[in-house]
Amino acid sequence: MSRFGSPREEVPMPKGGWSVLWSDKFKQAYKANYSTSASGRDRSRGQPVLASTRTDGSAKAQAITYLDGVSHDPRALIFAGATRNQELMSVVKQNQAHELMWQMPKTGEMFLLTGKMFIVCSSSLSGRFGSGPKNINLPDPLPVFPPGNPFPPTADDYWQSERERLWKELSPAYRASFTWPNPGDSKSDAITQPMEQLKVQDRGSARNSLPAMSFDYKRTKLEIPSATSKADEDTTLVYNMALDNFCLLIFRVLKVEHLSFASNDGVPQRQLYLPTRDGQWSVESLNP
Numbered sequence: 001m002s003r004f005g006s007p008r009e010e011v012p013m014p015k016g017g018w019s020v021l022w023s024d025k026f027k028q029a030y031k032a033n034y035s036t037s038a039s040g041r042d043r044s045r046g047q048p049v050l051a052s053t054r055t056d057g058s059a060k061a062q063a064i065t066y067l068d069g070v071s072h073d074p075r076a077l078i079f080a081g082a083t084r085n086q087e088l089m090s091v092v093k094q095n096q097a098h099e100l101m102w103q104m105p106k107t108g109e110m111f112l113l114t115g116k117m118f119i120v121c122s123s124s125l126s127g128r129f130g131s132g133p134k135n136i137n138l139p140d141p142l143p144v145f146p147p148g149n150p151f152p153p154t155a156d157d158y159w160q161s162e163r164e165r166l167w168k169e170l171s172p173a174y175r176a177s178f179t180w181p182n183p184g185d186s187k188s189d190a191i192t193q194p195m196e197q198l199k200v201q202d203r204g205s206a207r208n209s210l211p212a213m214s215f216d217y218k219r220t221k222l223e224i225p226s227a228t229s230k231a232d233e234d235t236t237l238v239y240n241m242a243l244d245n246f247c248l249l250i251f252r253v254l255k256v257e258h259l260s261f262a263s264n265d266g267v268p269q270r271q272l273y274l275p276t277r278d279g280q281w282s283v284e285s286l287n288p
Helices: 021-033 086-094 155-169 172-179 195-203 205-209 233-245
Strands: 049-053 059-063 066-069 076-082 098-103 110-120 246-260 269-275 281-286
Touching: 021 110, 021 246, 021 269, 021 281, 049 086, 059 086, 066 155, 076 086, 076 155, 086 110, 110 155, 155 246, 172 233, 233 246
Parallel strands: none
Antiparallel strands: 049 059, 049 098, 066 076, 076 246, 098 110, 110 246, 246 269, 269 281
């Protein structure tokens, strides 16, 4: 395929799964640049810049936090999002293609990833942010979720299980940020809502519109409630609303450019990766 081939083209999943040339390069770079220890999570996982356009056509760039890869599909990466971040949700939902620019902090190499972004939000908000991820390889058979569910598991069940798994892996400090006011709003406009009002909204229709949770940044850590100890009602309410705010951004990669500065002759190496019709990936060397 030509280097000018469309990154939006859908390629069918091959029976033997995907052989993704760029994925190994990405994993090697990630391992060399970021901590994988329990104490080195959240923002130290990496924050590439997402480039999109607003509804008025103006450019928009914002950093998003990397969480994990999709275990059964090396083409797909998982990032963190907050449904209360209205501008992020808007550009992800309304744009058909996105680009991520990721420069590794230690090695200096860069990945330019082009693809499609999907939102996995709380089931209480289903339908508000479009359909779930499409054309991504999932485990077969799908795991049962929630545990004990008597009905056959669906793709939506799987993504909800991934959302809850990754939420529990966040640090208490990062979880607490999902109780803070809407990103980008003026601090002078933030109005703390009484907890009594939030209790009413939690059971009413306002829960489906996720009101801004302005708690004056009182919470800098948010622990997972223990199954053996009973949390007070206010703490449980705030925890559940923070979990509702947390969403996954599933990025299905359709095109990759990799620029590496590590070479024997001192000339940077730039490679272009594109999917082929047989479900594999082609690689072409470009001028840096």
